[in-house]
Amino acid sequence: MEVRILSPTVGRASKELTVPTVIPSVMGLGGTEPGQDWIGRDLGSYHLLRILGTGGMGIVFEAEHRLLGRRVAIKTIRPDVANDHSFSRRFLLEARAIASLDHPGIVGLHDFAFEGSIPYMVMEFVTGRTLEDLMQVGRLAAPGLLRLLEPVANALDHAHAHGVLHRDIKPGNILLADDGRTLVMDFGLACLAGFTMATDPESFLGTPDYISPEQVSGQIVDGRCDIYSLSAVIFEAVSGVKPFPGRNWIEIASRRLLEAPPRLCDVCGDIPPAFSERLAHGMDRDPEQRPESARGLLSRRSASLQPGASNGRGSLLAAPARTSSRLKALLRL
Numbered sequence: 001m002e003v004r005i006l007s008p009t010v011g012r013a014s015k016e017l018t019v020p021t022v023i024p025s026v027m028g029l030g031g032t033e034p035g036q037d038w039i040g041r042d043l044g045s046y047h048l049l050r051i052l053g054t055g056g057m058g059i060v061f062e063a064e065h066r067l068l069g070r071r072v073a074i075k076t077i078r079p080d081v082a083n084d085h086s087f088s089r090r091f092l093l094e095a096r097a098i099a100s101l102d103h104p105g106i107v108g109l110h111d112f113a114f115e116g117s118i119p120y121m122v123m124e125f126v127t128g129r130t131l132e133d134l135m136q137v138g139r140l141a142a143p144g145l146l147r148l149l150e151p152v153a154n155a156l157d158h159a160h161a162h163g164v165l166h167r168d169i170k171p172g173n174i175l176l177a178d179d180g181r182t183l184v185m186d187f188g189l190a191c192l193a194g195f196t197m198a199t200d201p202e203s204f205l206g207t208p209d210y211i212s213p214e215q216v217s218g219q220i221v222d223g224r225c226d227i228y229s230l231s232a233v234i235f236e237a238v239s240g241v242k243p244f245p246g247r248n249w250i251e252i253a254s255r256r257l258l259e260a261p262p263r264l265c266d267v268c269g270d271i272p273p274a275f276s277e278r279l280a281h282g283m284d285r286d287p288e289q290r291p292e293s294a295r296g297l298l299s300r301r302s303a304s305l306q307p308g309a310s311n312g313r314g315s316l317l318a319a320p321a322r323t324s325s326r327l328k329a330l331l332r333l
C-alpha cells in the first residue's frame, strides 16, 4: 500500500527495518491464555504484575520497575505470532512511530528493548477505560463527546504533521484516563514516513467498522484516513449504530466503497443538520472532500453544536455507578 503523508515534513529515504529473529519458545506456548504464564516473571528491569489487554498482535502487561518502584505498561508481541518476522518488524515500526511523537494526547513511550530476542516496549501506565467501554453504556451526547475527543484530534494532527498515520482509530484505541486526559494509543498499524513495510499482510489492514475506503481498496492513504475513522467513531458513539453495519468483513468493508456515507440526522433525532453534514464529509469516499484536519472535523461552532446542547432524549440513559462525575458532567448524563 502506498502512503502519502498530509504534511511533507519528513524527507528521509525509505529504510528497511531489521529486527533479531524472535524465538517463540522463550515465551511459552502452553494451553493458557497467551502471556498468562509470564505473570510474576521479570522482563529486563520490570516485574510483570497482570495482563491489561490482549490484541491481534500484542499483550500488554502492568509491570513495576524492580528498583524504582514505578508502574509502567509493557507491550510485547504474542508468542503465537512471534515467529512471524513481519509481526516483529511491525512491532518495531509501532515503537518508532510513537517515539517520533511527543504529545499530551499520545501515550508516552519510555523505552524499547529486547529480552533475549523478544521485543517489548515500556510505556506510561494509564489508569482509565476505553471509549469502547463507555459506548457500551449507551449513546453519547455530541457536545460532550466532541470535547472529550479534542485531544485525539490534536494528537492526530500532530502525528500527521510528523509523518505518522495511525490507521486504526477506533473506540478501543482511545483511552479515557481517570485523571481527565483522553489519549490515543496502539500505533500497531501506523505508517511512518521514510520507512517501508514491503508487505503489509491483510491482518494489518485495520478494523472494518472504522477503516477508510482507500485503505480497503489499497489506494494511496494520507492523514485523511484517520479523519474518516474518527468520523465513523463519532457517528457510532452519538447514534449507537455503526455507519455501515454488515454480516462479515467483506460486506462491511465493501459497503463503504459502494454507498454514500450515512447521514447522522437520518438515524438520530435532534442533530443539527450542519453537524450531520460535517460527519458525512468526514466519511466522504473521496478524501479530497474531507476536512483537512482532525481539529477541523471537531469544530463545534461551525457544526452548530453549542456546548450546552444535547443530541436527543435517548442519549446515555443509564449511567453505571462507576461512571466518574467528570464524565457524567462532560456527557450530560
Ligand SMILES: Nc1ncnc2c1ncn2[C@@H]1O[C@H](COP(=O)(O)OP(=O)(O)O)[C@@H](O)[C@H]1O
Residues within 6 Å of the ligand: 052, 053, 054, 055, 056, 057, 058, 059, 060, 073, 075, 107, 123, 124, 125, 126, 127, 130, 172, 173, 185, 186, 187, 188
Ligand atoms: N499505556 C497503557 N496503560 C494502560 N493500559 C494500556 C496501555 N496500553 C494498552 N493498554 C491496555 O491494553 C489494551 C491493548 O492495547 P493495544 O495497544 O490497543 O494493543 P493491541 O494492539 O493488542 O490492540 C488496551 O485496550 C488497554 O486496555
Ligand SMILES: [Mg+2]
Residues within 6 Å of the ligand: 055, 172, 173, 186
Ligand atoms: Mg488496540
